[in-house]
Amino acid sequence: MSEPESSPMNIDYVSNLARIELSESEKKKFRSQLGDVLKYFEKLQEVNVEGVDPTAHAFPCFNVWDQDQVKEPFRVDQALQNAPQSRNDQIVVPKVVEE
Amino acid sequence: MSSAVLLEKTAVELSDLLRNKEITSEEITKAFLKQINRIDDQVHAFLHLDEQDFLTQAKDSDKRRAQGKSLSPLDGIPVALKDVISVKGQPLTAASKILENYISPYDATVTRKLKEAGAVIGGRLNLDEFAMGSSTENSAFGPTRNPWNLNCVPGGSSGGSSAAVAAREVPLTLGSDTGGSIRQPASLCGVVGMKPTYGMVSRYGLAAFASSLDQIGPFSKTVEDAALLLEIISGHDPLDSTSFPTEVPSYTQKIHDPLAPCTLGLPKEFFGEGMDNEVRNSIEKAVEFYRSQGHRIVEVSLPTTDLAVPVYYVIATAEASSNLARYDGIRYTSRSNRAKNAVDVYAKSRGEGFGEEVKRRCILGAYGLSSGYYDAYYLKAQKTRTLIREDFNRVFKEVDAIITPTSPTPAFEFGSKSDDPISMYLSDIYTISTNLAGLPAISVPCGFTEANLPIGLQLIGPAFNESSLLKIAHAYDNEHKFGCVSPTLAKE
Amino acid sequence: MKYEAVIGLEVHVQLETNSKMFTRVPCGYGKDPNSLTDAVVLGLPGALPVMNYEAIEKSIKVGLLLGCKIADTCKWDRKNYFYPDMPKNYQISQFDQPICEGGEVEIEMPGESPAVMGKHRIVQLTRIHLEEDVGKLTHFENDSLVDYNRAGSPLLEIVSEPDLFSPEETFAYLTSLRNSLIYAGISACDMEKGQLRCDANISVRPIDTEKLGTKVELKNLNTISGVKNGVEYEIKRQIKAIEAGEEIFQETRRWNPEQRYTTSMRSKEMAHDYRYFPDPDLMPVKIDKSWIDKVKKELPEKPFDKQRRYMEEMGLPYSITSALCPDFSLCEFFEETTKLSNDPKKVGNWVVNGLLRELSASREKGKSISVKDSPITATHLAQLIELIEKGVVSNNVAKEIFPEMFSSGRSPEDLVKEKGLEVKSDQNEIESLCSKAIQEDPDAADKFRGGKEGAINALKGLVMKATRGQANPKVVDETLRRLLSK
Numbered sequence A: 001m002s003e004p005e006s007s008p009m010n011i012d013y014v015s016n017l018a019r020i021e022l023s024e025s026e027k028k029k030f031r032s033q034l035g036d037v038l039k040y041f042e043k044l045q046e047v048n049v050e051g052v053d054p055t056a057h058a059f060p061c062f063n064v065w066d067q068d069q070v071k072e073p074f075r076v077d078q079a080l081q082n083a084p085q086s087r088n089d090q091i092v093v094p095k096v097v098e099e
Numbered sequence B: 001m002s003s004a005v006l007l008e009k010t011a012v013e014l015s016d017l018l019r020n021k022e023i024t025s026e027e028i029t030k031a032f033l034k035q036i037n038r039i040d041d042q043v044h045a046f047l048h049l050d051e052q053d054f055l056t057q058a059k060d061s062d063k064r065r066a067q068g069k070s071l072s073p074l075d076g077i078p079v080a081l082k083d084v085i086s087v088k089g090q091p092l093t094a095a096s097k098i099l100e101n102y103i104s105p106y107d108a109t110v111t112r113k114l115k116e117a118g119a120v121i122g123g124r125l126n127l128d129e130f131a132m133g134s135s136t137e138n139s140a141f142g143p144t145r146n147p148w149n150l151n152c153v154p155g156g157s158s159g160g161s162s163a164a165v166a167a168r169e170v171p172l173t174l175g176s177d178t179g180g181s182i183r184q185p186a187s188l189c190g191v192v193g194m195k196p197t198y199g200m201v202s203r204y205g206l207a208a209f210a211s212s213l214d215q216i217g218p219f220s221k222t223v224e225d226a227a228l229l230l231e232i233i234s235g236h237d238p239l240d241s242t243s244f245p246t247e248v249p250s251y252t253q254k255i256h257d258p259l260a261p262c263t264l265g266l267p268k269e270f271f272g273e274g275m276d277n278e279v280r281n282s283i284e285k286a287v288e289f290y291r292s293q294g295h296r297i298v299e300v301s302l303p304t305t306d307l308a309v310p311v312y313y314v315i316a317t318a319e320a321s322s323n324l325a326r327y328d329g330i331r332y333t334s335r336s337n338r339a340k341n342a343v344d345v346y347a348k349s350r351g352e353g354f355g356e357e358v359k360r361r362c363i364l365g366a367y368g369l370s371s372g373y374y375d376a377y378y379l380k381a382q383k384t385r386t387l388i389r390e391d392f393n394r395v396f397k398e399v400d401a402i403i404t405p406t407s408p409t410p411a412f413e414f415g416s417k418s419d420d421p422i423s424m425y426l427s428d429i430y431t432i433s434t435n436l437a438g439l440p441a442i443s444v445p446c447g448f449t450e451a452n453l454p455i456g457l458q459l460i461g462p463a464f465n466e467s468s469l470l471k472i473a474h475a476y477d478n479e480h481k482f483g484c485v486s487p488t489l490a491k492e
Numbered sequence C: 001m002k003y004e005a006v007i008g009l010e011v012h013v014q015l016e017t018n019s020k021m022f023t024r025v026p027c028g029y030g031k032d033p034n035s036l037t038d039a040v041v042l043g044l045p046g047a048l049p050v051m052n053y054e055a056i057e058k059s060i061k062v063g064l065l066l067g068c069k070i071a072d073t074c075k076w077d078r079k080n081y082f083y084p085d086m087p088k089n090y091q092i093s094q095f096d097q098p099i100c101e102g103g104e105v106e107i108e109m110p111g112e113s114p115a116v117m118g119k120h121r122i123v124q125l126t127r128i129h130l131e132e133d134v135g136k137l138t139h140f141e142n143d144s145l146v147d148y149n150r151a152g153s154p155l156l157e158i159v160s161e162p163d164l165f166s167p168e169e170t171f172a173y174l175t176s177l178r179n180s181l182i183y184a185g186i187s188a189c190d191m192e193k194g195q196l197r198c199d200a201n202i203s204v205r206p207i208d209t210e211k212l213g214t215k216v217e218l219k220n221l222n223t224i225s226g227v228k229n230g231v232e233y234e235i236k237r238q239i240k241a242i243e244a245g246e247e248i249f250q251e252t253r254r255w256n257p258e259q260r261y262t263t264s265m266r267s268k269e270m271a272h273d274y275r276y277f278p279d280p281d282l283m284p285v286k287i288d289k290s291w292i293d294k295v296k297k298e299l300p301e302k303p304f305d306k307q308r309r310y311m312e313e314m315g316l317p318y319s320i321t322s323a324l325c326p327d328f329s330l331c332e333f334f335e336e337t338t339k340l341s342n343d344p345k346k347v348g349n350w351v352v353n354g355l356l357r358e359l360s361a362s363r364e365k366g367k368s369i370s371v372k373d374s375p376i377t378a379t380h381l382a383q384l385i386e387l388i389e390k391g392v393v394s395n396n397v398a399k400e401i402f403p404e405m406f407s408s409g410r411s412p413e414d415l416v417k418e419k420g421l422e423v424k425s426d427q428n429e430i431e432s433l434c435s436k437a438i439q440e441d442p443d444a445a446d447k448f449r450g451g452k453e454g455a456i457n458a459l460k461g462l463v464m465k466a467t468r469g470q471a472n473p474k475v476v477d478e479t480l481r482r483l484l485s486k
């Protein structure tokens, strides 16, 4: 198991991962606030969870599904009613640049 | 009947008046509309209200009643919803700039159920942006104020829902509770607020904050009213895979069954430092009341209590970082006009569209899931969550309900915690663990401080047993009815 | 130095279901843009996923057919990354508990000639998991358009071990896998419609060494031939680079089928951090033995098993089975006809050399008729074979009317009757024609009488000519011999 580093998180990396642009002052503020929060989280590391299963659902069930029967889709105008920009019944996005 | 009198009525009383044809839904709705128009610029519980639509629904209800076709005891009663619950054709902003212009093209399941019950659905209620906060200060459209003291927060995140009931702007509201977001504002505003068992109420149509913790629940003046609204919105929903396939008993009937002597547990870890003395005194009085009624009070232990806050913030922020990824400026959210390419659209639209707390939590959540940190944060938190659940399971072998304060302090002043995330996070310290365990819990008003601020009592019950929890809560509430005391502001 | 390539394939297959993986909006191809969406497909606030039972059962079927271990329990995870074709900016997929693990695909390499069976080998699979498809982006000069019709369709990802060692093997693998998937009835696997898509992980190493080279992920291999060409190009590129003393970077490259080269998309330094975690909106799937047993009963015979059975039990030649067996519907047609006519060799011959030819001719004419819609039914073909068998028509006549049976859909009996094409077996008529032939060619008659067996053929030819080929050859032969022995 990897231990979290004690130094504050790499805010540039994580904000890019979360695709949230931050101003310099926000970065500065978050760096210190989130540093404190992570320190506060450290008490988690002391817990002994050996052999404990993780909880993904408070009350797990299995096999919750539907039969493969179709229902009515949205009309095209409904699908696009909130679109910031559309053309030819499609959503317009500025050029997709491959990373 | 004067509108001032109507505003003081509980939903059950209004329902009786309607049934006896002593009043119409239109009169009721107009009385509440008048109150909203009179005081909401001070309270700011509402983000949006379609008055015409509100009245039309009321008139439709009256027509049904005239034809003897009323749909339920809720038919004709106004209900307002937190602005994270979808209503077809109505805005849904989640109090975020990024959803400022969004209109929902579909109904949430609870909305559908309310419509089928004939409720008069009106208004979108303020909240902390995307339900992230404990004070409603994080709304992009300005905070809601506490009707008991306009300098104080109403609690959060469902601050609009609690303040609207407290200010007598509407008799019933719905909120959502991820870590206390119904119970804590209910406590701070002096109304009843209940979080049902995870899976009792469909989440379909609720803009998700943390999917494994979110539940929709009612706000009202009394426990009886909460039972009435909960009964309507509960039940299995095939559109929500986490909705539990269980029968919904009639809470409104069961609540009046005699309450057999039961065992109530006081978790010693909850009564340590950090609790306001006035809060402590009120809770002790409530405990005395139960004892005087022949119930057994025992001390219990929930040793994982101090782990709940970190576990919660790791899990909730992780889920949120993923749930909120869809608000990206592409399909239906506002797009930054500084965006030159697709990556820009995301980063700039989200940077501009999200408020500070949302950004902070999305970043924290992404970090806890990121490569190299998952095991130490997310996985560890999920495992610790198991320990927290096991703690409760053990205690519920001995007791019928757990009694705690809802919030360590009464309503606090604006700005007093907003720059210190940890102290803000700790205001949910008594409510958070029940979300992690999925349990039902209710906050019942249990008195006032010297400064006339409400105090709330929390009762936590075993899973899927809201009937018994409501009954225990009703036993107290029916004798005290602190939720029926109105703040001065609400009185004409 | 000699180099060897090591290749692993990731194949994405769209499952054929009525509705999408996590909502009941219809799946479809070629529909109006954004006409197959709802709150779930668009990832609207409040939308929640609900599994499609059929998609799970079809995945189990694929897993069983490919010999995978089916998971007792599998669960759903979110794969988080931002891309405009993905509405929620996370893909619901399976990370550490896929629905199937292991498994294998039998492949056949080309033989010395089309009539000779090539070498067979087993390729190991790593895993198969189920996930949701993304929407479709169309790129323009200054912007891109997004259509979400495909988004949310059930998608199966089949991952092989790095167990392929040449472009030819890769091609053979993909062909065999595709046949199996079509056999299982889980997808039409039409690559042009994006129903089957392929990425390859490719590295090269000096031959006879163990250590794997740095692998490159090659994307956009979206036609069967593109896979072969793309893989071939990339192997050559890597060998050339190594020989020039350059380093191979771990990166993602894109095959450009028009210009026939690969270009770099992103390097490992910018690799995605997908932040997988269990999807809290979905419950796990438990697959018990009774479910597996039920699906097992519906499993088809595997393509190569069928081919071996046709060859061993029915005595069909390789050349016929290699044309039949890749096509499940064709085999169904073959077996149905065989049941009626009981002569698999003849049926096989007619299906491959007759029906298959007509079907591909229809494709060339742009009509593209499938076996299932073949105007020649199994009953028709069985009738035709019976007519030949009984001597009602000759082989030549049968060949002649076959195209018309195909174009008109009429039964061979009808056509033969209408055109008067029945073989003439009338003894009197044939006897008079034979006498006439002997008179016309006394030379041949003498030669035959003198012991020259072959001379009878000239006489037969005369009789056939007179009847335009419709005389029953057996009867003619007998009659001539009788007359000549007098």
Ligand SMILES: [Mg+2]
Residues within 6 Å of the ligand: C010, C157
């Ligand atoms: Mg992959």
Ligand SMILES: [Zn+2]
Residues within 6 Å of the ligand: C012, C131, C157
């Ligand atoms: Zn995939």
